[in-house]
Amino acid sequence: MSSAAATAPAKKSFWKSRRGQQITVIIAFTIIPVFLLMLFTYYPFAEMVKFSFYKMRYVGKRVFVGWDNYKEIFRRDDISGSLVLCLYYMVGAIVQIFLALYFATILSMKVKCGKLFKGLIFFPYLINGIAIGFIFKFFYTRGFVLDTVLHAFGIPMSALPYWLKDKAVNNWSLVYSSVWRYMGQNMVLFIGAIMSVDSSLYEAAALDGANNWQKFKYIILPSIKTIVTLNIILSITGSLSAFEAPYVITGGNNGTGTFFVVMDKVAHTSQKVGLASAMAVFLLCIIFIATIIQKLLFKYIFRNANADDESLDAKKAKQKARKAAAKAAAKGGM
Amino acid sequence: MAARTASVHKIKHHYGPGFVIWTIFKYFTLILVSFTSVLPIVSCVITAFKSKTEYQNTNVMQLPKVWKISNFAEAFQVANMGRAFLNSLIILIFVLIGSILIGTSLAYALNRFKFVGNGLIRNLFTFAALLPAIAMQVSTYAIMSNLHLINHLYGYIFLMMGTDVISIYIFIQYSRSTGTSCCRS
Numbered sequence: 001m002s003s004a005a006a007t008a009p010a011k012k013s014f015w016k017s018r019r020g021q022q023i024t025v026i027i028a029f030t031i032i033p034v035f036l037l038m039l040f041t042y043y044p045f046a047e048m049v050k051f052s053f054y055k056m057r058y059v060g061k062r063v064f065v066g067w068d069n070y071k072e073i074f075r076r077d078d079i080s081g082s083l084v085l086c087l088y089y090m091v092g093a094i095v096q097i098f099l100a101l102y103f104a105t106i107l108s109m110k111v112k113c114g115k116l117f118k119g120l121i122f123f124p125y126l127i128n129g130i131a132i133g134f135i136f137k138f139f140y141t142r143g144f145v146l147d148t149v150l151h152a153f154g155i156p157m158s159a160l161p162y163w164l165k166d167k168a169v170n171n172w173s174l175v176y177s178s179v180w181r182y183m184g185q186n187m188v189l190f191i192g193a194i195m196s197v198d199s200s201l202y203e204a205a206a207l208d209g210a211n212n213w214q215k216f217k218y219i220i221l222p223s224i225k226t227i228v229t230l231n232i233i234l235s236i237t238g239s240l241s242a243f244e245a246p247y248v249i250t251g252g253n254n255g256t257g258t259f260f261v262v263m264d265k266v267a268h269t270s271q272k273v274g275l276a277s278a279m280a281v282f283l284l285c286i287i288f289i290a291t292i293i294q295k296l297l298f299k300y301i302f303r304n305a306n307a308d309d310e311s312l313d314a315k316k317a318k319q320k321a322r323k324a325a326a327k328a329a330a331k332g333g334m
Numbered sequence: 335m336a337a338r339t340a341s342v343h344k345i346k347h348h349y350g351p352g353f354v355i356w357t358i359f360k361y362f363t364l365i366l367v368s369f370t371s372v373l374p375i376v377s378c379v380i381t382a383f384k385s386k387t388e389y390q391n392t393n394v395m396q397l398p399k400v401w402k403i404s405n406f407a408e409a410f411q412v413a414n415m416g417r418a419f420l421n422s423l424i425i426l427i428f429v430l431i432g433s434i435l436i437g438t439s440l441a442y443a444l445n446r447f448k449f450v451g452n453g454l455i456r457n458l459f460t461f462a463a464l465l466p467a468i469a470m471q472v473s474t475y476a477i478m479s480n481l482h483l484i485n486h487l488y489g490y491i492f493l494m495m496g497t498d499v500i501s502i503y504i505f506i507q508y509s510r511s512t513g514t515s516c517c518r519s
Contacts, residue, residue: 022447029443033436034455036496040474041462047473058476103367106360120368127375135374138381145377148395180371241466260468267472280469291464 051277058273069278079279081255082262085171089239089258092175096183097231103183104190105216118191122184129181133248136177140164140249167255174245174256186231193224229298236294237287259283382406425491432495441505456506463499 014020052069056062073079103121107114124132139145140163147160163173201219210218243260246252252261259279267276381389382405384398392398410416444452474493475484483489 023449026443026447026449029439030451030455033440033502034458036436037458037462037499039477040493040496041465041470041499042458044470044473044477045465047477048470051473051476058479099367103364106364111360111364117364117368121371123375124371135378138378139374145374145395148393149373152395180374183367184371237464237466241468243468260466264468264471273472273476276472280472284465284469287464287466 048277049281051274052281053278054274055272056274057271062274065274069275070282072275073279073282078257079259079262079266082257082259085256085258086240086242088171088175089178089242090236092179093232093235093239096179096186097228097235099179100183100186100190100231101228104187104194105220107187108191108194109212118188122188124181124183125185127181129244130248132177132181133244136173136245137164137249140173164250164256165254170250170254170256174249177245177249178242189227189231190224193227194220197223225302229294229302233291233294233298236290240283240287240290421487424487425494428491429494429498432491433498433501436495437498437502437505438509440502441509444506445509459499459502463503467497 015024053064053066054062055065055068107118111117127135142162143157146163147157150160151157161169164170197219202215205215205219241260242258243264246256246258247261247264250256252258252265257265260283263276263279263283266272266279377395380395380397383401383403384392385400385402385405388398388400444456478484478489478493481489483492
């Protein structure tokens with residue numbers, strides 16, 4: 001560097017200097033992705049908020065109507081009814097997380113043919129959602145797969161409901177397809193988290209005489225807290241925006257149309273773009289609020305759990321000692 | 335030495351009845367869930383090989399007597415699968431190249447350099463990852479039709495490159511783990 005400065009005493013232009021080059025690189029590298037992000041995510045978002053205040057179609061004139069679209073969401077039965085359906089999916093999501101935790105724990109200990117079971121359970125996640133929709137359409141049809149299997153177990157055909165038409169069960173059928181699909185992926189995530197727990201902890205616990213249930217409760221559960229809470233947050237968001245399963249399997253008929261399915265109908269069939277935009281913005285607000293509530297809730301529940309392997313009393317004692325030391329230092333300083 | 339080997343002995347397991355019940359339950363649930371996981375697919379595969387009459391007359395779970403492959407040939411033609419696969423291949427190549435180029439360059443710029451917009455850009459991408467894509471469809475359709483990108487393959491490619499925020503996330507994570515020492519040297 002010094003030899004360069006000796007042979008080139010004239011000042012280098014800003015753009016050739018290190019900082020200048022850095023800035024060029026930064027701008028060149030970030031401008032395209034940020035532009036694409038703006039164009040395809042934030043600009044549609046802004047446009048959608050704008051559309052929601054108008055009564056309009058995709059082409060044609062637009063009439064400003066203010067908050068009317070939002071009021072219509074609550075007035076129309078099919079829209080406000082579809083909001084309730086997300087509760088079914090939430091229940092399914094909770095069942096899914098419990099099952100995933102259970103199988104992850106079993107499969108992370110020594111089990112015969114463990115890899116085979118893992119593969120079979122994870123396999124549904126690899127299939128495209130639309131293909132799954134068609135597979136389940138076939139699965140639930142009267143007299144086909146599910147009915148045949150249950151019949152083989154001795155249940156008479158007359159006792160079996162119409163899985164996709166009967167309003168008492170059709171939502172649960174769709175929820176089952178969703179759980180079927182995602183349980184494997186949750187399970188693999190949990191297995192990964194459980195595997196990352198230090199194995200010497202297990203040995204220490206075994207030496208102390210802990211059985212499997214105690215190992216689960218005191219070693220595994222605390223260590224995978226973060227990923228379980230993340231999964232819960234994602235599941236709640238996912239169940240609010242459930243779309244593929246009802247859209248492909250039943251087309252939203254017979255009372256299975258979730259919020260986004262109804263929104264799609266409103267936007268493309270009835271061509272009420274303003275109302276559809278209002279619906280989308282409304283649900284996005286709900287998702288946003290739900291995520292914030294959950295984050296605060298989990299922060300509160302796990303407020304004392306910064307270090308994973310310290311007991312609560314040890315932490316409290318440490319905090320007290322720190323406060324006392326700070327007080328003493330302040331007094332000494334004065 | 336002799337004393338140490340003498341003190342090492344195998345731990346004897348006492349299999350009480352609780353353990354046996356738990357093991358049975360464990361394997362039963364595993365087998366049950368594996369079975370339900372593959373059942374829908376298996377029934378589809380079996381039916382794909384049956385002829386129409388056999389399909390109407392036999393139980394769904396029975397293996398076909400004659401493995402009819404002509405169903406696949408017919409599906410290939412009727413659904414125009416050749417064109418569909420070609421489209422998928424084209425989209426895959428372009429989106430992969432574009433996404434990797436854009437994603438890695440962005441991750442590199444965000445990780446190596448400190449500049450004013452760094453945190454802002456990260457937060458923009460994080461927030462964008464939360465928005466479900468379905469919610470945006472209404473206005474995305476309007477924008478795309480204004481740009482005359484509907485019904486064209488390149489429109490879809492362009493859209494895919496722009497909405498792939500998850501992959502950018504992953505690139506940022508990975509570039510954090512690559513050291514700066516090789517660049518310094």
